Every structure is written in structure tokens, then in C-alpha cells.
Amino acid sequence: MWITAPYRHLASVDTGALTKAVLSLPETSWQADRQQLKELAFYRETNSIFLRSVDAQTFNNVLRERSLQEADITIPTGRESLQALVDPILEVLLEKLGRGGVVTRIQFARMRPGTRIMPHIDQSMMLVAAHRVHVPLTTNPGVNFDIGDNQASFSPGEMYEFNNRVMHSVHNGGNTDRIHLIIDYLR
Numbered sequence: 001m002w003i004t005a006p007y008r009h010l011a012s013v014d015t016g017a018l019t020k021a022v023l024s025l026p027e028t029s030w031q032a033d034r035q036q037l038k039e040l041a042f043y044r045e046t047n048s049i050f051l052r053s054v055d056a057q058t059f060n061n062v063l064r065e066r067s068l069q070e071a072d073i074t075i076p077t078g079r080e081s082l083q084a085l086v087d088p089i090l091e092v093l094l095e096k097l098g099r100g101g102v103v104t105r106i107q108f109a110r111m112r113p114g115t116r117i118m119p120h121i122d123q124s125m126m127l128v129a130a131h132r133v134h135v136p137l138t139t140n141p142g143v144n145f146d147i148g149d150n151q152a153s154f155s156p157g158e159m160y161e162f163n164n165r166v167m168h169s170v171h172n173g174g175n176t177d178r179i180h181l182i183i184d185y186l187r
Contacts, residue, residue, distance in 0.1 A: 001131050005148040007154075007162035010096045010133065015157045015181075018085040019137040022108055022179060025049070030110060043142050045115035049075065051083050051106040059104070059126045068186060082108075086181065089135060092159065093183060097131055101187040104130055108137070110179045111172040119146070122164040130184040132164045137181060142174025154180075 030047035052075045054068070062072050075083075086106060104126060109115070122128065136154045145152040148166040162168070172178045 001127075001129065001163070002165040003161060003163045005163065006166065007152050007160050008149040010159060010161055011092050013089045013092050013135060015089070015135060015137055018082075018089070018181070019156070019179075021082060021085055022049075022137055045111070046113075046117065047091040047110045048177055049079070049082075049108045051079055051086060051108075052076075052103060053105045053107070054126065056124045056126055059124075063125070064092055067152075068104065070102060071085065073102065073104060076167065083125040088116070089159070090183070093133055093185060096159075097133075097161075097185055098187060103183060104186050105182070107182050108179060109182050110177050111143075111170065112177055113142075113175050115172050117170040119167050119169040121167055126186075127164055127184065130186045133159060133161050133183045135159050135183070137179045138176065139178050140174030140176045142172065143178050144171045144173060146170075149178050150155055157165040 025108050029049055033048050033050050054073050058072060059068065062068050083106075090103065090106075122132070134154060136158065137157045139154065139156060145154060145168070147162055147168045152160070152162070154160055170178075
């Protein structure tokens with residue numbers, strides 16, 4: 001979604017218990033949604049765990065007939081404990097951006113040391129329309145997140161909305177994983 005700045009700070013949130021839970025997940029959890037990530041983002045040197053999502057085709061088909069609704073969103077089973085830890089963060093987000101919309105995606109995105117997301121502008125109708133919010137859980141000084149002509153330094157426990165309609169890229173040049181909670185919210 002286009003916002004007037006490259007990114008903006010929305011709020012501070014408590015991510016302690018969520019970060020601990022995510023860091024304790026086995027590697028198989030990070031690999032389970034590999035096909036879904038490939039369909040959404042083609043090839044990326046990242047791993048994701050989805051708590052909810054809607055594919056682009058469903059999104060486009062639904063919008064031809066009506067507004068998107070909660071029932072259109074896929075929510076996998078077996079991840080309820082993670083969702084319960086995300087719910088307080090969602091409440092803060094809804095207080096900042098307003099209620100009445102639909103959370104179209106919740107994912108944990110992990111970038112291993114040395115990985116990159118190449119420069120791009122999000123193109124899908126879903127990402128063009130939705131607010132894209134990042135909540136860092138882990139990061140390190142070697143992470144370079146470029147948004148337009150700006151380098152963003154996102155801190156754990158802080159909530160940021162960023163302008164995904166400008167060129168952006170990420171490189172984890174550090175020695176530890178970078179893990180973000182990413183939430184897409186459609187008003």
C-alpha cells in the first residue's frame with residue numbers, strides 16, 4: 001500500500017513470549033509452507049510459516065463479486081498456540097489502522113545469515129491494496145533493509161508499516177537469523 005513515507009512506526013508491542021515460541025520451532029515447521037511461499041513470492045531465500053493467508057487468485061475472484069471476508073482466508077490447523085501469541089499484537093494493529101477490515105495474511109518470515117531478497121516492488125493486487133506491517137522478532141546489525149532511497153533499521157518489539165509500492169530489498173549480512181512477523185491488513 002502506498003503511504004507517504006518509506007515506512008512509519010506504529011507502536012511498541014510485547015514480543016517476548018512470541019519470539020521465544022518461534023525460536024523453539026523445529027526446522028520442519030519452517031519447511032512445511034515452502035510450496036505456499038513459492039506460489040506467493042516465487043523464489044526467495046527465505047522460509048515462512050503462515051498463520052493465515054489468501055492466494056492471489058481467490059483474492060481476485062472474490063473481489064469481482066463482493067468484499068473479502070474472514071471466511072475467504074485460509075487458517076491452517078495446529079498453529080493455534082502461535083496465533084494466541086499474535087492476537088495481542090493484532091489488537092494493537094487494529095487500534096492503529098482501524099477495525100472493520102480483514103487480516104489477509106499473517107506470516108513469520110525468516111532470513112538466514114547471508115540471504116537476500118532482491119530489489120522489487122510488490123505487484124499483486126492483494127499487496128497493493130493491503131497495509132503491510134512488520135514486527136521484527138529477531139534481527140542483527142548486519143541486516144540492511146532498503147526502502148526506496150532509505151535504509152530502515154527495524155528494532156525487535158516495534159511495529160512498522162512500510163510502503164511496498166516503492167523499490168525495496170533486504171540483505172541479512174549478519175551472523176544470526178532475521179525473523180519478522182508480517183501482517184497484511186485490508187481495510
